[in-house]
Amino acid sequence: MNKKLSLSEKIINEIKNGQFKMKSKMYFVLRTVLFSLITLFTALFVIFFISFIIFILKTSGVWFLPSFGFGKIGILFTSLPWLLILTALILIIVLELLVKKFSFAYRRPILYSILAILFFVVLGNFIVFKTPMHDDLFLRAQKGKLPIAGDFYRDFGAPNFSQVHNGIVFEIVDNGFDLETFRGEILNVVIDSKTNFSSDGDIRKNDRVLVLGERKNEVIEAVDIRKIDSRAHPRKFMHWNKK
Amino acid sequence: MPKLKSELTDEEIAEMIQKGNSKFFESLIKRYEAKMTRYARKFLSNYHDIEDLVQNIFIKVYVNIKSFDTSRKFSPWIYRIAHNEFINAIKKKGKEPLPLFDLDIIFPHSASKERVENEIDKKEMRKILNKCLKKINSKYREPLVLRYFEELNYQEIADVLKIPVSTVGIRLKRGKEKMKLFCDKINYYE
Numbered sequence: 061m062n063k064k065l066s067l068s069e070k071i072i073n074e075i076k077n078g079q080f081k082m083k084s085k086m087y088f089v090l091r092t093v094l095f096s097l098i099t100l101f102t103a104l105f106v107i108f109f110i111s112f113i114i115f116i117l118k119t120s121g122v123w124f125l126p127s128f129g130f131g132k133i134g135i136l137f138t139s140l141p142w143l144l145i146l147t148a149l150i151l152i153i154v155l156e157l158l159v160k161k162f163s164f165a166y167r168r169p170i171l172y173s174i175l176a177i178l179f180f181v182v183l184g185n186f187i188v189f190k191t192p193m194h195d196d197l198f199l200r201a202q203k204g205k206l207p208i209a210g211d212f213y214r215d216f217g218a219p220n221f222s223q224v225h226n227g228i229v230f231e232i233v234d235n236g237f238d239l240e241t242f243r244g245e246i247l248n249v250v251i252d253s254k255t256n257f258s259s260d261g262d263i264r265k266n267d268r269v270l271v272l273g274e275r276k277n278e279v280i281e282a283v284d285i286r287k288i289d290s291r292a293h294p295r296k297f298m299h300w301n302k303k
Numbered sequence: 304m305p306k307l308k309s310e311l312t313d314e315e316i317a318e319m320i321q322k323g324n325s326k327f328f329e330s331l332i333k334r335y336e337a338k339m340t341r342y343a344r345k346f347l348s349n350y351h352d353i354e355d356l357v358q359n360i361f362i363k364v365y366v367n368i369k370s371f372d373t374s375r376k377f378s379p380w381i382y383r384i385a386h387n388e389f390i391n392a393i394k395k396k397g398k399e400p401l402p403l404f405d406l407d408i409i410f411p412h413s414a415s416k417e418r419v420e421n422e423i424d425k426k427e428m429r430k431i432l433n434k435c436l437k438k439i440n441s442k443y444r445e446p447l448v449l450r451y452f453e454e455l456n457y458q459e460i461a462d463v464l465k466i467p468v469s470t471v472g473i474r475l476k477r478g479k480e481k482m483k484l485f486c487d488k489i490n491y492y493e
Contacts, residue, residue: 067361
């Protein structure tokens, strides 16, 4: 009659028969390094992606819409790049899930790690906007010298900016003025009695302006016009049409 | 003088196995077999294949032993492997629902600091748990088992379940309240 093997005997026999092999230390070291790198690159990508959203909001002028007051909240809502914002939120959730694998994060409530991630993102964005990174990438994309992200920079991920137009007064004309946009287009801004001017002073050539109004082909029927502080624009874009 | 096997700590035994002395694995199994079986029986009350699950735990311990950091305590590490094994068993069998997301882990809880309990309190709690444990949700059942049967502290339980330390405290507190409620219903205290 066969004696029933104890659990330890069974397992030791299976190990001796080579049914199970111990994984090497190197396997775990590489796995930890790879995971840490994935987390780090995800964190850097989150900073890049959110700074890109802020950049396109600033460049398109949507960033300045709140200064027009609550009346323009509808335009702000329809002009926001929701797909990009949703993607950024998903990226933050992915980063949180990755960070939660580390003991310093899972031992504390999720609120703390989310706040730490947000602080990291804000700090990262502060540093990014101290550099001309997005301006350079944008200009390279305009010149067709940015192979992968070029379309993204040129089209801004295709958000709806049909009612907000940011640019420089190119020429004063009879019915208003011509506006050179960040995409290098020349659009005719039509001013009539219904057009509201949200800032003081006349519109002059080379003024930075934000125009609200529906675009039909190359013509914008201006509803509201505001001069924008030129320091609030991306540096290189400010001098772009003067080159 | 070299130490006897029985004098070695779990961490020292794990280090010997990492260095290739597989014969030490037997003593590790002997030390933890009863604990793992008890943990499985308490956590998975309606399962019949507990012996297979415990065997899988030890196989995983052997395969992954080199990922164990010998400067840390061994018991939370092996209980973590066991926890994953049991959760997979629950998912496979689908016998009870597992919470996808729990609000307890989002916010800090002030009334959740680790309390020092005397042996009499613990003994009494174990008696109550033996009677009513099956009645409560796995979310509360598991920390109670790890605390009162396996005698892990809050941080070790947090490492096993990968949840915040304060959440361990709040789950133990709520778990005990729920247990009292169920035990009252079956007149345990009478």
